[in-house]
Amino acid sequence: MSESTIETKCDCNRRDFLTTATIGLGAAGLAATAIPLVDSMNPAADTQAISTVEVDLSQIAVGQSVTVTWRGRPVFIRHRTPEEIAQAVKDDSVSLRDQQTDAVRVQRPDWLIVVGICTHLGCIPLGQKPGEPRGEFGGWFCPCHGSQYDTSGRARKGPAPSNLVVPPYAFVTDTQVKIG
Structure with a gap:
């Protein structure tokens, strides 16, 4: 068989997992940054x-x-x-x-x-x-x-x-x- 006729199989399960994991980690990183930022806008205890x-x-x-x-x-x-x-x-x-x-x-x-x-x-x-x-x-x-x-x-x-x-x-x- 020649190289041009070899079909590559798509590992769709792996790609879906990587996409989901990347989106999940991105969301967690955004939340980890946003929560302290929003909390810093609240009045201080002495105020x-x-x-x-x-x-x-x-x-x-x-x-x-x-x-x-x-x-x-x-x-x-x-x-x-x-x-x-x-x-x-x-x-x-x-x-x-x-x-x-x-x-x-x-x-x-x-x-x-x-x-x-x-x-x-x-x-x-x-x-x-x-x-x-x-x-x-x-x-x-x-x-x-x-x-x-x-x-x-x-x-x-x-x-x-x-x-x-x-x-x-x-x-x-x-x-x-x-x-x-």
């Missing part, structure tokens, strides 16, 4: 730990304000007096730059919780500590550019374009609030 903060409200007297840190930002918690609540409700009818009623901004009238960053340029307004200026409206005063906020955290005067931001929060108990 997740600061995503919420719980605050004991029983230690805050009426008329007192405290500052807590949530996600690296100051959050003002004010235990409002009856006078501050009455003034905030009365000011609902005033023409405001960022129109919001007091009832929309608080879950309970005696507790106001806002992010303590001025909405103009990101300064931290004064008014949390006794003796600090609170502006004409009894809330907070940003000395950098003169923005003033009322007792509901609404922008009332100065260049601030909007109200102080109300973070997501929920009352866990009567004396415990969870921010975030």
Whole structure:
């Protein structure tokens, strides 16, 4: 027999096995690379730990304000007096730059919780500590550019374009609030 007439037999089982094995190993290699990559996009444990903060409200007297840190930002918690609540409700009818009623901004009238960053340029307004200026409206005063906020955290005067931001929060108990 001449070489040209010799037929070569195809070992199809072997070829199918090699193709399947190559595809399988390729898929395993892709998964081994992709899983750590996708996992690296999840927030770190320390970031997740600061995503919420719980605050004991029983230690805050009426008329007192405290500052807590949530996600690296100051959050003002004010235990409002009856006078501050009455003034905030009365000011609902005033023409405001960022129109919001007091009832929309608080879950309970005696507790106001806002992010303590001025909405103009990101300064931290004064008014949390006794003796600090609170502006004409009894809330907070940003000395950098003169923005003033009322007792509901609404922008009332100065260049601030909007109200102080109300973070997501929920009352866990009567004396415990969870921010975030």
